[in-house]
Amino acid sequence: xxxxxxxxxxxxxxxxxxxxxxxxxxxxxxxxxxxxxxxxxxxxxxxxxxxxxxxxxxxxxxxxxxxxxxxxxxxxxxxxxxxxxxxxxxxxxxxxxxxxxxxxxxxxxxxxxxxxxxxxxxxxxxxxxxxxxxxxxxxxxxxxxxxxxxxxxxxxxxxxxxxxxxxxxxxxxxxxxxxxxxxxxxxxxxxxxxxxxxxxxxxxxxxxxxxxxxxxxxxxxxxxxxxxxxxxxxxxxxxxxxxxxxxxxxxxxxxxxxxxxxxxxxxxxxxxxxxxxxxxxxxxxxxxxxxxxxxxxxxxxxxxxxxxxxxxxxxxxxxxxxxxxxxxxxxxxxxxxxxxxxxxxxxxxxxxxxxxxxxxxxxxxxxxxxxxxxxxxxxxxxxxxxxxxxxxxxxxxxxxxxxxxxxxxxxxxxxxxxxxxxxxxxxxxxxxxxxxxxxxxxxxxxxxxxxxxxxxxxxxxxxxxxxxxxxxxxxx
Amino acid sequence: xxxxxxxxxxxxxxxxxxxxxxxxxxxxxxxxxxxxxxxxxxxxxxxxxxxxxxxxxxxxxxxxxxxxxxxxxxxxxxxxxxxxxxxxxxxxxxxxxxxxxxxxxxxxxxxxxxxxxxxxxxxxxxxxxxxxxxxxxxxxxxxxxxxxxxxxxxxxxxxxxxxxxxxxxxxxxxxxxxxxxxxxxxxxxxxxxxxxxxxxxxxxxxxxxxxxxxxxxxxxxxxxxxxxxxxxxxxxxxxxxxxxxxxxxxxxxxxxxxxxxxxxxxxxxxxxxxxxxxxxxxxxxxxxxxxxxxxxxxxxxxxxxxxxxxxxxxxxxxxxxxxxxxxxxxxxxxxxxxxxxxxxxxxxxxxxxxxxxxxxxxxxxxxxxxxxxxxxxxxxxxxxxxxxxxxxxxxxxxxxxxxxxxxxxxxxxxxxxxxxxxxxxxxxxxxxxxxxxxxxxxxxxxxxxxxxxxxxxxxxxxxxxxxxxxxxxxxxxxxxxxxxxxxxxxxxxxx
Numbered sequence: 001x002x003x004x005x006x007x008x009x010x011x012x013x014x015x016x017x018x019x020x021x022x023x024x025x026x027x028x029x030x031x032x033x034x035x036x037x038x039x040x041x042x043x044x045x046x047x048x049x050x051x052x053x054x055x056x057x058x059x060x061x062x063x064x065x066x067x068x069x070x071x072x073x074x075x076x077x078x079x080x081x082x083x084x085x086x087x088x089x090x091x092x093x094x095x096x097x098x099x100x101x102x103x104x105x106x107x108x109x110x111x112x113x114x115x116x117x118x119x120x121x122x123x124x125x126x127x128x129x130x131x132x133x134x135x136x137x138x139x140x141x142x143x144x145x146x147x148x149x150x151x152x153x154x155x156x157x158x159x160x161x162x163x164x165x166x167x168x169x170x171x172x173x174x175x176x177x178x179x180x181x182x183x184x185x186x187x188x189x190x191x192x193x194x195x196x197x198x199x200x201x202x203x204x205x206x207x208x209x210x211x212x213x214x215x216x217x218x219x220x221x222x223x224x225x226x227x228x229x230x231x232x233x234x235x236x237x238x239x240x241x242x243x244x245x246x247x248x249x250x251x252x253x254x255x256x257x258x259x260x261x262x263x264x265x266x267x268x269x270x271x272x273x274x275x276x277x278x279x280x281x282x283x284x285x286x287x288x289x290x291x292x293x294x295x296x297x298x299x300x301x302x303x304x305x306x307x308x309x310x311x312x313x314x315x316x317x318x319x320x321x322x323x324x325x326x327x328x329x330x331x332x333x334x335x336x337x338x339x340x341x342x343x344x345x346x347x348x349x350x351x352x353x354x355x356x357x358x359x360x361x362x363x364x365x366x367x368x369x370x371x372x373x374x375x376x377x378x379x380x381x382x383x384x385x386x387x388x389x390x391x392x393x394x395x396x397x398x399x400x401x402x403x404x405x406x407x408x409x410x411x412x413x414x415x416x417x418x419x420x421x422x423x424x425x426x427x428x429x430x431x432x433x434x435x436x437x438x439x440x441x442x443x444x445x446x447x448x449x450x451x452x453x454x455x456x457x458x459x460x461x462x463x464x465x466x467x468x469x470x471x472x473x474x475x476x
Numbered sequence: 477x478x479x480x481x482x483x484x485x486x487x488x489x490x491x492x493x494x495x496x497x498x499x500x501x502x503x504x505x506x507x508x509x510x511x512x513x514x515x516x517x518x519x520x521x522x523x524x525x526x527x528x529x530x531x532x533x534x535x536x537x538x539x540x541x542x543x544x545x546x547x548x549x550x551x552x553x554x555x556x557x558x559x560x561x562x563x564x565x566x567x568x569x570x571x572x573x574x575x576x577x578x579x580x581x582x583x584x585x586x587x588x589x590x591x592x593x594x595x596x597x598x599x600x601x602x603x604x605x606x607x608x609x610x611x612x613x614x615x616x617x618x619x620x621x622x623x624x625x626x627x628x629x630x631x632x633x634x635x636x637x638x639x640x641x642x643x644x645x646x647x648x649x650x651x652x653x654x655x656x657x658x659x660x661x662x663x664x665x666x667x668x669x670x671x672x673x674x675x676x677x678x679x680x681x682x683x684x685x686x687x688x689x690x691x692x693x694x695x696x697x698x699x700x701x702x703x704x705x706x707x708x709x710x711x712x713x714x715x716x717x718x719x720x721x722x723x724x725x726x727x728x729x730x731x732x733x734x735x736x737x738x739x740x741x742x743x744x745x746x747x748x749x750x751x752x753x754x755x756x757x758x759x760x761x762x763x764x765x766x767x768x769x770x771x772x773x774x775x776x777x778x779x780x781x782x783x784x785x786x787x788x789x790x791x792x793x794x795x796x797x798x799x800x801x802x803x804x805x806x807x808x809x810x811x812x813x814x815x816x817x818x819x820x821x822x823x824x825x826x827x828x829x830x831x832x833x834x835x836x837x838x839x840x841x842x843x844x845x846x847x848x849x850x851x852x853x854x855x856x857x858x859x860x861x862x863x864x865x866x867x868x869x870x871x872x873x874x875x876x877x878x879x880x881x882x883x884x885x886x887x888x889x890x891x892x893x894x895x896x897x898x899x900x901x902x903x904x905x906x907x908x909x910x911x912x913x914x915x916x917x918x919x920x921x922x923x924x925x926x927x928x929x930x931x932x933x934x935x936x937x938x939x940x941x942x943x944x945x946x947x948x949x950x951x952x953x954x955x956x957x958x959x960x961x962x963x964x965x966x967x968x969x970x971x
Contacts, residue, residue: 317547379620380613389609389653393548396657404657408650415646416639419623423635427627461545468547 008059008068011052011076012119018044019112026105034099041108042087042442049080058473060125064187067125071470075250075323076119081449082243082330083115088446089338090235092439093345097148107147110140111239118247122254127176127186130251134172137247138165138215141240145232157231164214164224172211178204188259195262205263209270215248216304219278226285229297234344237293238337241300242330249307253322257314257474264314271312272403278305279410286417292340292350295417296333299376302414303329306388309395309407317394319471324464325387328375331453332384335372338447339365346437352421356430362437366425368447373418375454378411383458390464478540479521480554483564483600486514487593494593500585504575507589511572514596518568525561526958535965536606536675544609549671553607558962559739559809560603562955563732566816567599569940570728574721576937577824580831581629581719588629591621592721599729608656608672608741612649615737618730619645619701622714622722630717637717644710645701652697652737658690659745677745684748691749694742695757702734702794703787704757705764712783720827723779727786728820732812735793739808743797744966754798755888761798762892764791769902773909778826778836781910782819785862788899789815795896796877799889802960802967804880807873809959814861814869814948821858821941825851828934832927838910843919847927852915854938859907861945864900869948872956874900 006013022041029037052073060067098104117136124130142165146158176186182201183191195201214221229237256267282302289295307329310322342365344350359366375384388411392404439447457463490510497503528537536555544550556564574592581588598618605611619642626638656672662682663671671677700707711731715723743750768788775781789811796808828851829844830836845852861868864875881893919925930938948955 320547374620380616385613385616390545390548392653393657393660396654397661401654401658405650405654408653409647412643412647412650416643419639419642422623423627423639426624427635427638465546 005059005061008056008061009066010054010056011048011073011080012116012123014048014051015112015116015119018048019109019116022105022108022112031102034102034104035095037104037108038091038094038099041104042084042091045080045084045087045112049077049084052077052080062125064125064189065129066120066123068123069473071319071323071473072122074467074470075122075247078323078327078330079115079118079243079247082246082334083111083239085331085334085338085446085449086235086239086243087111088442088449089238089334089341090233091442091446093233093235093341096345101149103147107144110144114138114140114144114239115243118243122247122251124251125188127180127188131169131173131176134169134215137244138169141236141244144236144239145228147236148233151231153231154233155231157228160224161228161232168211168214168221170211171207171214175204175207175209175211178207188255191259192261195260197263197266201263202266205260205267206270209252209267212248212252213274216245216252216307217301218274218304218308219281219301222278222281222301225301226289226294226297230291230293234293234337234341237297238334238341241296241337242333245300245304246326246330249304249311249322249326253311253319254474256311257319261314268312268314271308272400275305275308275312275403276406278302278308279407280305283410283413283417286414289417290351290353292352292355292421295352295421296336296340299414299417300333302410303333303376305410306391306407309391309400309403312400312403313394313398315394315398316468316471316475317390317397319474320464320468321387321390321394323471324467325391327467328383328387328454328457331450331457332372332375332382335368335447335450335454336376338443338450339369339372342439342443342447343434347434349434352424354434355421355424356428357433358425360429361433361435368451369425370422371451371454373421377415377418379415381459383454383456386458386464478538478554479517479524480538480540480556480604482517483514483604484597486510486517487597487600491590491593494586494590497586500580500582503585503589504579504581507575507592508572510593511568511575515568515572518565521556522561522565525556525558529558529958529961535962539606541673548609549669549673550609551607551673552610553673554604554610555606556604558958559736562809562813562959563603563729563736564600566732566813566944567596567603567729569944570724570816570820571596573820573824573937573940574724576933576940577724577827578719578721579931579933583629588625591625592725594621595625595725595730599733602733603736606674608660608674608677611674611737611741612653612656615652615701615733616646616649618733619649622718622726622730625722626714626718629719629722631719632717633713634717637713641710641714644707648697648700648707650697651693655690655694655697656741658686658693659741662686662690674740674745682746682748687746687749688752691742691746691753692756694746695738695750695753698734698737698742699757699761699794700734702731702738703764703768703790704734704794705760705767705787705791708764708768708787711787712780715783715786715823716777716779720823720830723823723827724820727783727823728816731786731790732816735790735797735808735812738794739797739805739966743800750798750800754800758795758798758889758892761791761794762896764788765795765896765899766902769899769906772906773902776838778829778838778910778914779823781838781906782822782826785822785903785906786815786819788903789819789862792874792877792896792899795892796880799877799881799884801880801883802963803876803883805963805966806956806959807876807878807880809963810869810876810948810952810956811873813955814873814945817941817945817948818858818862818870821854821938821945822862824934824937824941825855825858828930828938833921833924838914840920841914841924842917842921843915844924845915846919847924848929850930850935851938854942855915856911857942858945859911861949863904863907867946867949869945869952872949872952876956
């Protein structure tokens with residue numbers, strides 16, 4: 001094996017290097033200037049994100065444990081962009097709250113290690129690498145969820161996340177071991193050859209699916225979601241809702257479409273049921289939420305249900321639509337979380353009622369929120385509409401008309417609660433509304449990127465064409 | 477930039493200009509100038525169309541076809557025929573009148589006009605689209621600003637009305653979406669490529685089994701916007717709570733999207749489905765015609781009266797479309813136009829009465845003819861047009877509808893037609909009742925004696941709407957010629 005082939009792991013190596021640089025830098029940065037670590041981290045990660053766009057060849061390493069191809073590469077870039085936006089949006093929070101506790105470096109390192117875990121997870125070529133990636137991506141997030149030590153709810157979120165995550169990976173691992181037992185290998189390319197539907201494999205599939213469903217927060221594995229989102233710092237909640245979920249959806253899709261394709265008749269039905277339950281439960285529970293973070297938690301559960309519409313197809317159209325939707329979803333959800341974060345940081349208010357009359361005091365923030373919610377609801381001409389429409393088309397082209405219909409009924413339900421926030425901001429007035437405030441540069445940048453993404457990504461069709469081309473690799 | 481895309485681009489430019497304005501004065505001036513340009517463009521389009529039509533034989537003219545999403549074969553595909561040209565003209569006139577009527581929107585004026593123009597973009601885009609995807613996209617763009625328009629600037633139970641309207645229309649689009657996807661995924665029935673293009677799908681024989689399933693979905697999806705009974709309930713509440721200009725645009729233009737969509741998508745692309753299902757929807761729409769008229773008799777709120785009258789009149793449009801013949805279809809399109817101008821005029825007048833008297837309850841009003849003669853006289857004229865008096869647009873439209881409907885040989889259609897004709901009589905009852913209670917008789921409230929007369933912008937807005945009503949009524953032939961020529965290809969497709 002040549003040394004140059006290690007450059008296939010460019011994403012992983014650079015990210016690891018950044019984490020190490022940050023650790024070393026902390027020694028040399030004087031105590032009064034601790035906040036410069038934040039600038040350094042954002043700067044380095046920005047470079048990493050930019051570096052990611054250089055092309056990479058398709059190959060595998062370590063006898064097939066680690067593989068990469070154009071779609072995986074693209075998806076890592078998508079995750080990078082998401083994390084970069086999250087860093088920008090949380091920079092103010094870190095500077096105001098975390099730096100004085102002298103813990104900003106830990107924050108970045110944990111976040112980057114978790115991202116590293118996701119890289120390995122989606123690049124995995126066998127179940128061992130997959131499992132290591134899964135664990136590496138989950139455990140640091142639990143620490144991050146408990147990061148605001150002064151808040152009890154934050155510690156509670158951390159405990160809840162780690163306990164349920166441990167259970168979920170245990171279940172998942174058991175599923176993997178059953179798959180191993182029937183096929184005699186943990187390598188994906190070996191399993192494809194021998195896997196066939198029998199009771200043991202089906203049990204393995206179900207357990208494995210259950211474990212991953214936890215990360216995607218599909219019903220009935222969603223119970224941790226709202227509590228953790230509410231208690232965790234907002235930047236971690238947004239990380240869980242887009243990055244963690246996106247990566248898990250992606251690897252689940254790859255595994256279902258390649259390794260587990262012989263079992264398609266079984267997982268089709270499974271996904272059909274889970275998609276329906278997830279959409280309905282997510283939407284119906286979101287109706288009654290008062291807290292913005294809980295509200296977004298249930299909304300993100302419902303969105304996961306929509307993503308399954310693409311997963312059920314098993315086609316190239318489905319793959320492309322899922323990746324495209326996840327990309328759009330990252331921008332839309334981060335825009336919403338960004339506004340919540342900005343307001344929470346300045347005023348500490350997180351309830352929907354607190355947003356009454358927001359448009360009259362903070363028109364820009366309200367408009368960003370409006371765009372984000374419309375994109376989540378799928379209202380044209382913003383990107384979310386296109387993402388959802390293509391998912392519907394992909395599912396309908398496989399004959400799932402009823403599922404599509406019920407999904408659109410769910411969009412109508414979801415519109416009700418998205419409009420509740422719009423109503424609070426635009427229609428209602430308040431005696432003491434959130435006063436006008438200016439955001440700092442990082443937050444503006446973080447929100448600005450999301451807005452541009454929401455406005456452009458749908459109308460700009462070459463993006464979808466590009467993703468569609470890339471998706472061919474898993475649908476040969 | 478082609479002549480049609482300009483209808484989408486220009487409102488966008490006006491919106492950008494509006495963002496930089498300060499205060500009511502600048503906002504309304506920009507909005508007025510923008511709407512006048514749009515009206516000019518629409519008139520220009522009309523003449524350009526008449527010229528083009530004499531040399532060009534294709535169904536749609538000024539077409540443009542740009543590939544958008546290649547994998548799904550989605551195109552930005554636009555073009556107009558006589559029907560869409562007439563409806564675009566209707567939209568631009570009502571929009572301009574609406575801007576005049578909202579001359580004094582003090583609360584968030586900039587945002588008000590921006591929302592109004594977003595609605596206009598949706599409507600224009602819908603009328604010029606000949607691709608199902610873009611059509612659906614513009615349909616939703618047109619619906620969503622209604623929420624803000626009613627919610628922010630409305631009155632009464634505005635939050636409730638706005639939410640009800642939005643959810644019902646979006647719920648309808650759930651049916652519509654499945655219908656459209658069904659049409660799309662069956663568009664390769666003859667072995668071609670999947671396509672969203674209306675013209676291409678029209679050439680394909682979609683299997684009867686599929687038509688039977690997807691016709692009702694598409695039909696209801698569009699017809700909810702056209703206030704099909706029993707899905708009309710969003711309309712009266714929405715109208716009653718909306719500000720004047722929004723009621724005008726809503727009833728005058730937005731509800732026309734329903735009939736237009738039914739005609740252009742459901743009927744044209746799924747003709748066999750239409751045959752199969754027409755009896756069912758004829759019953760529904762005829763019920764709407766009668767029910768709307770009776771409901772209007774019992775109302776005391778002016779806006780509710782007008783809203784139910786809209787349910788009745790638009791029920792007639794769907795009724796005529798389902799009759800599947802040339803005369804009735806001609807009547808349906810004429811009725812769409814005529815009702816558009818008439819309702820907009822009614823709502824404008826109601827708005828003017830309300831700003832003066834601060835009530836819309838007809839039992840509290842009386843003798844207005846003596847105090848505000850201009851408004852009252854126009855109200856009487858509009859009322860007469862609405863009950864179908866010869867010389868006004870309503871007569872031409874309803875005449876065509878009923879003659880066309882009665883031409884059908886089968887007993888069922890004839891009986892339903894006879895029942896529906898009775899709606900004309902009921903219409904006369906509720907119109908004359910309002911005229912009698914509100915306009916005639918003694919002045920009920922002393923304070924009404926000093927009501928201000930109309931201002932220049934109100935007069936302009938009202939006359940803009942009155943002109944076409946009389947115009948269509950006196951000289952309907954050039955318009956119906958234009959419509960009939962455009963109907964030809966559809967007739968060949970269906971019959």
